[in-house]
Amino acid sequence: MARARNSRTTKRKRYALGKRVLALSWGLGVLAGCAGGGAGYQPEPYPVYTLNRPTRPPTKTTPTKPTAPPPTRRARPPRGHWPAAWYPPGGRISRRWTTIVIHHSATDRGGAKRFDAYHRLHNGWDELGYHFVIGNGTDTPDGYVEVGPRWRKQKHGAHCKTPDNYFNDHGIGICLVxxxxxxxxxxxxxxxxxxxxxxxTxxxxxPYSRITTHRAVNPHTRCPGPGFSLAGLIRTLRGPTAAASIPHR
Structure with missing residues (x-):
């Protein structure tokens, strides 16, 4: 009886040991397969999918209209091209000036000195109302340009009164004797x-379009008279530059 029990116990132990060995060998095989795939192991290829994107229809290009070139500003001559006396002291011209007003003196004779005295005595002004006076050969030589103190100071004019005083504040007054x-x-x-x-300018x-006369601003005066043509002046300004050499003060 004792031998039979020992025999059965030994068989059970051998059976349990065999199961353990089998389980261990199976586990080692799995690990080997994960690491290297085993001899002759070929992984299955991944499927390749292609995405057929819809093609964009060609865009229609509309021809662009040719644009006009920007307006060109008049070429600025070198500073030595103009008389030095026309520049105020220091050479800096104020940015306040936006228009030019042309007058006549309504007298046969005259010059800046005579008109300055008249403006002080009869009008009560502090000095000559114009910025420039162009002589006719009486008090000063014919075509002689006199520069008034208001231009030297870059000071407002006193030559073209309007309700808002715009043409005195921003207009350059030129008087032809x-x-x-x-x-x-x-x-x-x-x-x-x-x-x-x-x-x-x-x-x-x-711009030339901002050149005007006293009469055009104030209809109550005839200045500078029918003998002066603003349209004719503008036409000649747009033409070739006059080369006359005239003394200036």
């Missing part, structure tokens, strides 16, 4: 006027 209700400016006066206006960036 003479009475153009009975006559016309001399050729040398007009040559000097054209050159002076070219200087002012260039240095102050004033």
């Amino acid at each position: 003479g009475d153009f209700t009975r006559g016309s400016p001399t050729p040398r006066q007009m040559a000097s006027l054209r050159r002076l206006i070219r200087f002012l 260039t240095e102050c960036n004033i």
Whole structure:
């Protein structure tokens, strides 16, 4: 009986040991397969998917209209091209000026000194109301440009009164000596006027469309008279530059 029990116990132990060995060998095989895949192991290829993207239809290009080139500013001559006296002391011109107003003196004779005295005595002003005076050969030589103290100071004018005083505050006053209700400016006066206006429009960036007369601003005056043609002046300004050499003060 004892031998039979020992035999059964031994068999059970051997059976349990065999199961353990089998389990251990199976586990080692799994680990080996994970690490290297085993001899002759070929992983299954992953499927390749292609995405068929819809093609974008070609865009229609509309021809662009040619654009006009930007307006070109008038070429600025070198500073030595103009008389030095036309520049205020220090050479800096105020940015306040936006227009030019042309007058006549309504007298046969005159000059800056005579008009300055008249403006002080009869109008009660502190000095000459114009910025520039162009002589007719009486008090000063024909075509002679006199620079008034208001321009030297870059000070507002006193030549074209309006309710808002715009043309005094922002307008450059030019007076041609003479009475153009009975006559016309001399050729040398007009040559000097054209050159002076070219200087002012260039240095102050004033377009020709902003050149006017006293009569155009104030209908109650005839200044500068029917003998002066603003349209004719503008036509000559747009033409070739006059080469007349006239003295200036």
